[in-house]
Amino acid sequence: MTPYARRVLDLVELIPRGRVLAYGDVAELLGQGGPRQVAAVMSRHGSEVPWHRVLRANGTCAPEVASRQLPLLRRERVAMKPDGIRVRMVHARWVPDDLPPHLREADPPVNE
DNA sequence: GGAATGACGATAA
DNA sequence: ATTATCGCCATTC
Numbered sequence: 001m002t003p004y005a006r007r008v009l010d011l012v013e014l015i016p017r018g019r020v021l022a023y024g025d026v027a028e029l030l031g032q033g034g035p036r037q038v039a040a041v042m043s044r045h046g047s048e049v050p051w052h053r054v055l056r057a058n059g060t061c062a063p064e065v066a067s068r069q070l071p072l073l074r075r076e077r078v079a080m081k082p083d084g085i086r087v088r089m090v091h092a093r094w095v096p097d098d099l100p101p102h103l104r105e106a107d108p109p110v111n112e
Numbered sequence: 113g114g115a116a117t118g119a120c121g122a123t124a125a
Numbered sequence: 126a127t128t129a130t131c132g133c134c135a136t137t138c
Contacts, residue, residue: 022121023121032135036121037120037133037136038120039119039120040117041119041136046119051119055119058121062120
């Protein structure tokens with residue numbers, strides 16, 4: 001398990017029940033990597049965390065896991081669009097007010 | 113160390 | 126609405 005993967009999982013752990021983040025949101029909050037890097041971590045280690053609270057930016061689930069993910073989201077009463085397969089990101093997206101310091105940057109600048 | 117990979121995202125057609 | 130293209134970047138070959 002790489003240090004980067006560790007931070008991704010630590011952040012996903014913090015997503016409250018009933019709220020979600022896009023892969024890209026996780027990357028941006030960490031200030032490192034991108035959506036695909038977060039997705040790669042979830043693919044390998046997702047089972048260790050509330051993986052179902054991470055999905056695509058447009059509110060859809062990754063096709064590979066949609067059949068398992070959708071019921072879990074509904075069970076948490078996550079706001080869905082009328083089609084029932086897309087999350088209303090504008091309502092369900094989690095906006096953390098303060099994030100633990102250790103999730104910030106991998107190598108903090110030793111200077112400045 | 114360079115190339116390939118990929119639970120993505122934004123945009124264009 | 127759907128498909129195609131390209132950028133992204135940590136990890137893995």
